[in-house]
Amino acid sequence: MNPIINLIIFALLGVAMLALSVMAITTKSLLRSATYLLFVLLCTAGFYLFLNYHFLAAVQVSVYAGGVVILFVFAIFLTTDKDEARIKGDIRRYIYGATTILAGIVLTAFIILKREYLYSDNKSMLGDKEIPIQQIGQALMGTDKYQYLLPFEILSILLLACIIGGLLIARKK
């Protein structure tokens, strides 16, 4: 695509994401905060689409918008009274926030400046073409180099443990 159009799309997405992030942490209402977070996550999905990585974009939308944010909203519904769904200003919050931001900047700068990507010799990771879903599926289910069956299965054990834990908590005595 045209580089200027690319730049415009990137700038729009970036500005929207920044503005929404700031709104998400400065708003006083918990539910509004969750909504802005949803929009931030959608902008991230937009970036993935922009990189031609459709699979990750769909995962982002379905896991975060369809799962995590709905979970947040439900948790807010169930745990807080309507009048109490407000965040109180506290000086410690700002200190924690500033520390996290600094750590994030340092980490990102470190990664970008080192810039020796582990998979830079893997052809499928390069170029702006759409990666076919078959390839992603085989990578997730294979045991060769650059394939991820073991992490995938370990994650499923983690999920199983979560389910059992949830059942234990929810079970009536």
Add this chain to the structure above:
Amino acid sequence: MFHFKQLTEWLDAFLRQYLNEGWTLFVEFLLVGAVILTVYAVLALLLIWTERKICAFFQCRLGPTRVGPFGLLQSVADVIKILLKEIIRLNHVDQRLFRIAGFLVIIASLCTFGAIPFDKGLHAIDFNIGVFYLLAVSSLGVVGILLAGWSSNSKYTMIGAMRSGAQLISYELSCGLSLMTIVILSGTMQLSQIVEMQSTGWFIFKGGIPAIIAFVVYLIAGHAETNRGPFDLPEAESELTAGYHTEYSGIQFGFFYLAEYLNMFIIAAIAATMFLGGWMPLHVTGWDGLNQVMDYIPPVVWFFGKTFFCIFIALWVRWSFPRLRIDQLLKLEWKILMPISFVNIILMAVWVLLFN
């Protein structure tokens, strides 16, 4: 055989003659957006009229008859009415979330609508991950419904939204699993390819028993996804007035109403695409005469015929069964439909290994 691909490709070539690539794309994006919005609105009008007529048929009435021939202009009149209505500003509601909620619901529905293949070359989005995209984007609507219920500051809307959230999250699983059954059979997630692969026989015939089970599960789960009777307890009018959109008025209510009807269409269209061949005419291998005759019917007619067949089944169910209780609803999903879907996926894998 006439395909809309010829028209869209001609348009693309025509624009490219006079404009450079960036402007061509820009004009095409605008055109696609305008066409999708128009079709979305017109289909909603048509669906509301169809629903009222079919509902009347099941209840031995006539339905709308006065405005236009067969009452066809009734829903146009309704739209004018809803546009002229006042949007009431309520006190003590979270104004911003209250407004965002309706848009979220309709955007989720529109994004899904764009991915439906109406004909060869007549779909806005054709990702490699088509089916997954549909499932992902349609889950955005739940957030809108929850926000609408909470921000209206009313007990009816709150209870409606909680019920609706529980219902949509639960039935999404069966929907997804039954679509995955077909993905196993087809080996691809791209909707255009899924339709192409059904040129030798629709998947409901090719897939045998597992495909038929998946079709029935999808129809039930999809029907529950649209919040319509017998699964309409989020908006049960006898107990909750209108559920999560009780406090909305004017065109803000119209958004929810439009999205509800279009979601019914989208579910039916996906069912038609995945199981009944989408725009692909009925082909039987070996019967060349029949295949040629079937090819003379335009693909768009096939697509809408199949979709309206599924819609008719949905309306039939809606006006025939009484509403479920919330525990019955959740039991139906978690104890009946989901185990069936899981077993069905394994069955389909065995079927593919044996016969393909």
